[in-house]
Amino acid sequence: MKKDIILAGVGGQGILSIAAVIDSAALSLNYNVKQAEVHGMSQRGGAVQSHLRISSSEIFSDLIGFKQADLIISVEPMESLRYLPFLAEDGWVITSKDCFKNVPNYPDEAELFAQIDTLPKKVVVDAEALAREAGSAKASNIVMLGAAAPFLGISVEAFKAAIETIFATKGQKIIDMNIRAFEAGLACSVGK
Amino acid sequence: MEKMLLLGAEAIAQGAIDSGISGIYAYPGTPSTEITTYVQESKEAKEKGIRSSWSTNEKTAYEAALGMSLVGKRTMICMKHVGLNVAADAFVNSAVTGVHGGVILVVADDPSMHSSQNEQDSRFFGKFALIPVIEPSNQQELYDSVRFGFDLSEKYRLPVMLRVTTRLSHSRSGIVRNYSVVQNEFSLPKDPFQFMLLPALARKKYHNLLETQLLLEEESDNSILNSLEINNEGGQGVIAFGIGYNYLMENISAEKSNYNILKVSQYPLPRKKVEKLFKSSSRVLILEEGYPIYEELLRGYLSVGGATPIDGRLNGVVVREGELDPDNVAKALGLNSKNINPLHELIVNRPPQLCQGCSHRDMYDELNEALAGVANKHVFTDIGCYTLGALPPYNGANSCVDMGASITMAKGAADAGFHPAVAVIGDSTFTHSGITGLLDAVNDKSKVTIIISDNSTTAMTGGQDSAGTGKLFDICLGVGVEKEHIRTFEPLGKYHAENVAILKEEIAYDGVSVIIATRECIQTQLRRKKTEKKDEPLVRNCNH
Secondary structure (H helix, E strand, O other): OEEEEEEEEEOOOOHHHHHHHHHHHHHHOOOEEEEEOOOOHHHOOOEEEEEEEEEOOOOOOOOOOOOOEEEEEEOOHHHHHHOHHHEEEEEEEEEEOOOOOOOOOOOOHHHHHHHHHOOOOEEEEOHHHHHHHHOOHHHHHHHHHHHHHHHOOOOHHHHHHHHHHHOHHHOHHHHHHHHHHHHHHHHHHOOO | OOOEEEEHHHHHHHHHHHOOEEEEEEOOOOOOHHHHHHHHHOHHHHHOOOEOOOOOOHHHHHHHHHHHHHOOOEEEEEEEHHHHHHHHHHHHHHHHHOOOOOEEEEEEEOOOOOOOOOOOOHHHHHHHHOOOEEOOOOHHHHHHHHHHHHHHHHHHOOOEEEEEEHHHHOEEEEEOOOOOOOOOOOOOOOOOOOOOOOHHHHHHHHHHHHHHHHHHHHHHHHOOOOEEEOOOOOEEEEEEEOOHHHHHHHHHHHHHHHEEEEEEOEEOOOHHHHHHHHHHEEEEEEEOOOOOHHHHHHHOOOOOOOOOOEEOHHHOOOOOOOOOOHHHHHHHOOOOOOOOOOOOOOOOOOOOOOOOOOHHHHHHHHHHHHOOOOOOOOEEOOOOHHHHHHOOOOOOOOEOOOOOHHHHHHHHHHHOOOOOEEEEEEHHHHHHHHHHHHHHHHHHOOOEEEEEEEOOOEOOOOOEOOOOOOOHHHHHHHHOOOHHHEEEEOOOHHHHHHHHHHHHHHHHOOOOEEEEEEOOOHHHHHHHHHHHHHOOOOOOOOOO
């Protein structure tokens, strides 16, 4: 088992909360994990990414090489395209459709989604709307995790257990809400 | 045993707690900050009474640690690479005095300058000071190296440098912990003048330091951190330093038998192992995360060099600048290079920017208006979030060189007749290295306007305590700035007009004026409100 994952977004969007659940699930299955993060200046509203690697054998590099990632999980559509050089030829792009426009020259949305549509393997998720339905817009990252789950080589049960662990201190209501968000995301990818 | 998923930085911190440190001293700086933060937040560290609050700058941190070592205790000092420039005086001399309780200096370098002004390589400093340097290749080794480093430090009574780079510090991995050791007993050095560097004593101590070098080399040759594998007599050799080893193994772990590999994670260089590698290889590739320090040394000054050809950053086989990665190492190894399509033109840059609601935004709006119409506008700024004011839409700052340089460079320009000479400096940077420059300006009655953009935290690195919070007015007054020319205001849209007026008045003043523009960092404010909701209200220092 070996998965190389690029998590993408904008500083402050909380991509590391997605990573935390994947890490927890992977460790519970005794997989090795390496997760390179961006701290410091770029966190201030800039483009950020995290390289997350899971494997049943030893992992050497903290960074993923070009054309090697099994999937890109992006919480922002333009950011999903920024890391395409890292995606393997048969890799998946799982992206939210919620644009984060903090630059004046943000691309035209229609053109952007047309470009995403040309990708051979993708899941575009209405993350924020689904998160709201589940109980809170804040859970949109967990919606994205749900959408990515079938491609991560980790069982749904292990993910749900990890969500319970990660949100344990927040109470049962928050856990249930995040489980609903996870399932809503999962439904977007079923059968893909 | 259960693994802890820790950032490299956190692995260092846990390693230090488990290795019996009595204190950790640091000034925040990416990518080193999380080491100290981890100790500050560790329940275990609190129970053990480990001292951990932030120092005013790297030099004060280093010296305090040296004092703690003098009385026999283990201590760790943490900083980013450019922080060591600030602490260099104490650092280099501490190699001559040696230490009593074990001392580890952690320096986190930032090749590729993700959050820095240069990519200087701290191994150079380690070699310069003639002390052992440890440069682990992964997070577990990082954790283990802390114990190893303290033992080495106390064996030779020398400070040990633990050098990491951004990727190792900011990447998480599973860590298996070692047993904990208790803190050292209080004790003074046998030699009451161990830390006395009068020239006559310093000469003797320096001589001893030089004599120790051979022993340190022998340590390196026998170290478990330095491993040599001769797999292919007469074949390709590689020296992989630190994290370079990971990128090497990422590429060749399946074909390892084709290569002779020397992994180096402890310096000085393990001479015998290096010689054996060169003897057994037809070519040697050198992978250094940082400057080509050892490549240059092994090549020698004369280009004729030794019998074995060397490849590395200096002959372009490895990229000359920036960090190593799996792809540039693959290329250096001559392995398959991948064709990468350029990014679609729709994808635009998304540079970092000041947060919505940030006080620096209002300060720049006000300053820009106060300076509107000024010919030769040039604002001297400093290291911190507010450096981002140089970018659009503000275009409000021009220079940023090093901690504190805004004040002193404005002063120098003013001394040459430049007006208006305006400096913008953050509160934490001001106490780190700005106060001495302000004293220079006061003593010379330089015509400078200094804006301390005070958000009451060290914001860029994530909101650490700032040494001058609540004290800035008194500091400026104490340094000798005239009371009527220390102005304070709250940078906020609704006060825009009056703040602009204050700035204009002080810019016109023929002498030193300081404007303290105080408003809490929006990020720390959000966090504080969250905490206050949960807990008792925090007691805040009141500002002038």
